[in-house]
Amino acid sequence: xxxxxxxxxxxxxxxxxxxxxxxxxxxxxxxxxxxxxxxxxxxxxxxxxxxxxxxxxxxxxxxxxxxxxxxxxxxxxxxxxxxxxxxxxxxxxxxxxxxxxxxxxxxxxxxxxxxxxxxxxxxxxxxxxxxxxxxxxxxxxxxxxxxxxxxxxxxxxxxxxxxxxxxxxxxxxxxxxxxxxxxxxxxxxxxxxxxxxxxxxxxxxxxxxxxxxxxxxxxxxxxxxxxxxxxxxxxxxxxxxxxxxxxxxxxxxxxxxxxxxxxxxxxxxxxxxxxxxxxxxxxxxxxxxxxxxxxxxxxxxxxxxxxxxxxxxxxxxxxxxxxxxxxxxxxxxxxxxxxxxxxxxxxxxxxxxxxxxxxxxxxxxxxxxxxxxxxxxxxxxxxxxxxxxxxxxxxxxxxxxxxxxxxxxxxxxxxxxxxxxxxxxxxxxxxxxxxxxxxxxxxxxxxxxxxxxxxxxxxxxxxxxxxxxxxxxx
Amino acid sequence: xxxxxxxxxxxxxxxxxxxxxxxxxxxxxxxxxxxxxxxxxxxxxxxxxxxxxxxxxxxxxxxxxxxxxxxxxxxxxxxxxxxxxxxxxxxxxxxxxxxxxxxxxxxxxxxxxxxxxxxxxxxxxxxxxxxxxxxxxxxxxxxxxxxxxxxxxxxxxxxxxxxxxxxxxxxxxxxxxxxxxxxxxxxxxxxxxxxxxxxxxxxxxxxxxxxxxxxxxxxxxxxxxxxxxxxxxxxxxxxxxxxxxxxxxxxxxxxxxxxxxxxxxxxxxxxxxxxxxxxx
Ligand SMILES: Nc1ncnc2c1ncn2[C@@H]1O[C@H](COP(=O)(O)OP(=O)(O)OP(=O)(O)O)[C@@H](O)[C@H]1O
Ligand SMILES: [Mg+2]
Numbered sequence: 001x002x003x004x005x006x007x008x009x010x011x012x013x014x015x016x017x018x019x020x021x022x023x024x025x026x027x028x029x030x031x032x033x034x035x036x037x038x039x040x041x042x043x044x045x046x047x048x049x050x051x052x053x054x055x056x057x058x059x060x061x062x063x064x065x066x067x068x069x070x071x072x073x074x075x076x077x078x079x080x081x082x083x084x085x086x087x088x089x090x091x092x093x094x095x096x097x098x099x100x101x102x103x104x105x106x107x108x109x110x111x112x113x114x115x116x117x118x119x120x121x122x123x124x125x126x127x128x129x130x131x132x133x134x135x136x137x138x139x140x141x142x143x144x145x146x147x148x149x150x151x152x153x154x155x156x157x158x159x160x161x162x163x164x165x166x167x168x169x170x171x172x173x174x175x176x177x178x179x180x181x182x183x184x185x186x187x188x189x190x191x192x193x194x195x196x197x198x199x200x201x202x203x204x205x206x207x208x209x210x211x212x213x214x215x216x217x218x219x220x221x222x223x224x225x226x227x228x229x230x231x232x233x234x235x236x237x238x239x240x241x242x243x244x245x246x247x248x249x250x251x252x253x254x255x256x257x258x259x260x261x262x263x264x265x266x267x268x269x270x271x272x273x274x275x276x277x278x279x280x281x282x283x284x285x286x287x288x289x290x291x292x293x294x295x296x297x298x299x300x301x302x303x304x305x306x307x308x309x310x311x312x313x314x315x316x317x318x319x320x321x322x323x324x325x326x327x328x329x330x331x332x333x334x335x336x337x338x339x340x341x342x343x344x345x346x347x348x349x350x351x352x353x354x355x356x357x358x359x360x361x362x363x364x365x366x367x368x369x370x371x372x373x374x375x376x377x378x379x380x381x382x383x384x385x386x387x388x389x390x391x392x393x394x395x396x397x398x399x400x401x402x403x404x405x406x407x408x409x410x411x412x413x414x415x416x417x418x419x420x421x422x423x424x425x426x427x428x429x430x431x432x433x434x435x436x437x438x439x440x441x442x443x444x445x446x447x448x449x450x451x452x453x454x455x456x457x458x459x460x461x462x463x464x465x466x467x468x469x470x471x472x473x474x
Numbered sequence: 475x476x477x478x479x480x481x482x483x484x485x486x487x488x489x490x491x492x493x494x495x496x497x498x499x500x501x502x503x504x505x506x507x508x509x510x511x512x513x514x515x516x517x518x519x520x521x522x523x524x525x526x527x528x529x530x531x532x533x534x535x536x537x538x539x540x541x542x543x544x545x546x547x548x549x550x551x552x553x554x555x556x557x558x559x560x561x562x563x564x565x566x567x568x569x570x571x572x573x574x575x576x577x578x579x580x581x582x583x584x585x586x587x588x589x590x591x592x593x594x595x596x597x598x599x600x601x602x603x604x605x606x607x608x609x610x611x612x613x614x615x616x617x618x619x620x621x622x623x624x625x626x627x628x629x630x631x632x633x634x635x636x637x638x639x640x641x642x643x644x645x646x647x648x649x650x651x652x653x654x655x656x657x658x659x660x661x662x663x664x665x666x667x668x669x670x671x672x673x674x675x676x677x678x679x680x681x682x683x684x685x686x687x688x689x690x691x692x693x694x695x696x697x698x699x700x701x702x703x704x705x706x707x708x709x710x711x712x713x714x715x716x717x718x719x720x721x722x723x724x725x726x727x728x729x730x731x732x733x734x735x736x737x738x739x740x741x742x743x744x745x746x747x748x749x750x751x752x753x754x
Contacts, residue, residue, distance in 0.1 A: 321604070324603075324604055325600070325604070328593075328597055328600055328603040328604065329586075329589075329590050329593035329594045329597055329600075329603070330594065330597075330600045330603075332579075332583060332586055332587050332590070333587065333590055333594075335576070335578075335579060335583075336576050336579065336587040336590075339576035339577060339578055339579060340574050340575075340576055340577075342532075342570075342574060343570070343574040343575070343576065344558075344587075345531075345532075345557045345558050345561075346530060346532075346557075346561060346567070346568050346570075346574075346654075347558075347561055347567070347587060347588050347590065347653070347654075347657055348558050348559070348560075348561030348562035348590065348591050348657055349558055349587070349590050349591075350558050350562075351558065357600075452578055454579070454580045454582070454583055454635060455583060455586075456580075456582060456583060456586055456618065457580065457582065457634070457635045458582055458618075458622065458631075458634045458635060459634065459635050460635065461635070462635055462636070464578055464579075464580070464637040465637075468577055468578045468637040468639045468640060469577075469578030470577065470578055
């Protein structure tokens with residue numbers, strides 16, 4: 001055993017170095033594939049031994065009964081082992097995945113497509129209510145998709161531009177929704193002075209049919225306020241820690257709403273939220289309704305169409321503001337902060353206000369979307385504001401390509417629309433969905449549209465490849 | 475140049491910086507004159523970067539005082555200013571030993587970010603900028619002009635729209651200096667700007683530093699290992715070893731100081747003198 005070993009180390013065989021090397025690398029790669037597979041299988045064993053291996057249930061008289069399912073456990077671990085080998089082998093064959101750069105011609109074709117795509121999408125969006133006037137389901141779906149487009153664009157400011165990983169975005173959506181719902185019912189509080197102690201009293205300004213339009217900005221401002229409130233404690237946190245605290249913040253808001261029964265109605269939610277009006281004119285069948293006013297027969301679709309245009313306008317507002325902000329010093333500071341916070345400080349940029357402004361503006365658009373959600377549903381409850389929503393919106397941003405407006409819109413369409421598309425697959429929907437996500441992330445790890453467009457240029461605007469752009473760790 | 479040209483721009487007084495048990499800088503006092511290039515040299519680990527970090531607010535000195543004096547004789551005690559205010563108010567800019575450009579942003583964008591505070595004010599803290607006020611537009615145009623000026627000076631005008639991370643190493647070094655200059659500093663602190671540059675790039679750098687000193691109202695504090703650069707362009711040199719100032723003077727004086735040579739050779743003074751005698 002020891003003899004050939006020492007012989008090998010004595011004099012490296014120069015006669016057939018290439019062949020030797022090749023077999024050596026292949027040996028190593030086979031070894032590493034096996035090693036990876038074993039590690040994965042062990043991990044699966046640890047993970048699933050309790051989840052699958054032992055099954056516990058409450059017995060008929062309340063005692064704990066359990067039985068083992070080692071067969072299933074072995075099957076799962078075996079599947080992980082084999083699957084890992086297959087995946088690794090494919091990876092070896094195709095070379096390092098994820099660094100797939102499209103050929104130049106294809107890229108150029110894409111860029112032309114991209115230039116046509118945006119106006120085409122915009123025109124299509126404007127025409128959706130006309131084309132699908134008689135298909136309420138599709139109109140509803142369109143409204144839903146646009147809501148997520150808007151949420152994605154809002155979160156994109158925080159995650160994509162400023163590089164702050166926010167897992168609790170739904171909190172601002174909830175703040176916006178509840179702000180609108182509660183203020184619409186109570187009226188807008190305003191304090192005034194009185195002669196007697198405590199010298200200040202509060203009256204409520206009833207907004208009537210203008211409720212939505214008056215309270216939309218209020219909801220945004222309140223959400224922005226909560227964004228700043230979240231921003232303060234997380235100023236010093238980065239990466240994973242930031243993600244955890246924002247996640248907790250989202251849960252805290254939800255739990256407060258759930259438990260503050262007197263104010264929010266707790267799990268029962270708030271109902272009877274005023275519907276939007278066409279700037280004061282209600283969309284009702286009555287004499288003073290919008291339909292009667294313009295002299296057409298009433299149809300409930302009118303409201304749907306109106307809602308569609310409201311959310312389209314709100315989403316486009318978000319987009320417009322984001323595009324504008326990117327070209328303003330504040331937006332450039334966000335991106336610079338994502339690239340290198342230390343360098344920002346050395347250039348005299350106040351990181352505190354820069355971070356807080358990103359949180360506030362992102363939260364404001366979340367708040368707008370929340371108010372819209374409330375007026376669209378007419379009823380809200382804490383169930384609509386779970387972590388799953390945050391995760392979905394974040395997935396849209398990541399999938400779309402952090403920082404890319406078009407990418408986020410496409411991702412929202414694909415995710416929400418696709419989710420509906422696979423409705424027929426029942427419980428396999430999630431599986432298909434997860435699989436597609438994994439494949440997409442392998443194929444395009446930086447999202448659908450991953451390059452960055454410079455915010456200012458002297459000559460010609462050229463896209464910056466994603467490999468250069470940082471994702472931010474704060 | 476405004477004010478008394480021979481006045482000090484920076485006065486470091488009994489500065490000490492301790493990290494746990496390590497004393498990185500010990501009771502250091504020195505001054506830098508307005509309009510001068512002052513070099514801070516010393517062997518590896520002498521505490522040079524630590525001094526910079528204290529001056530630019532990244533570290534809070536354990537003891538000591540750092541006074542920045544502007545041409546209009548306004549004074550700032552840097553150890554009391556919060557980091558970003560040192561650049562914003564006291565007008566001290568810096569570069570880093572390992573380049574810290576915004577790699578995913580273009581060269582031009584890097585220079586625009588450096589002009590953040592002025593542009594922010596011009597954009598009415600974003601509100602006026604959002605509606606595209608003419609005041610902001612003209613401020614932005616002049617910011618682009620300044621960026622263009624510096625890009626031209628460092629020979630990168632043609633590559634203004636390329637990602638900074640894609641530029642060659644030497645260009646990145648000079649771009650970082652240009653970026654610092656775009657914040658219109660009174661004092662520019664450069665941490666080993668010639669590190670990793672070839673001879674031609676080193677020459678371009680010396681050229682740039684001379685331009686900054688001669689044509690701009692900016693004094694320079696320089697950390698450098700490359701003695702050819704230091705000796706060529708510095709007006710005054712301060713030598714650190716183990717956090718202590720061991721020598722100070724003109725390049726000629728430093729060149730002939732046995733204490734300095736001893737520190738660099740890692741031997742005692744006698745051997746150094748012997749080496750010098752042998753070498754000469
Ligand atoms: N944040 C820190 N924590 C602990 N020790 C530090 C810290 N920063 C610097 N030091 C120590 O202080 C001493 C001086 O370091 P400094 O980086 O200032 O040296 P330098 O002169 O810049 O060296 P070089 O020429 O290698 O850049 C070193 O011993 C270093 O280990
Ligand atoms: Mg150093």
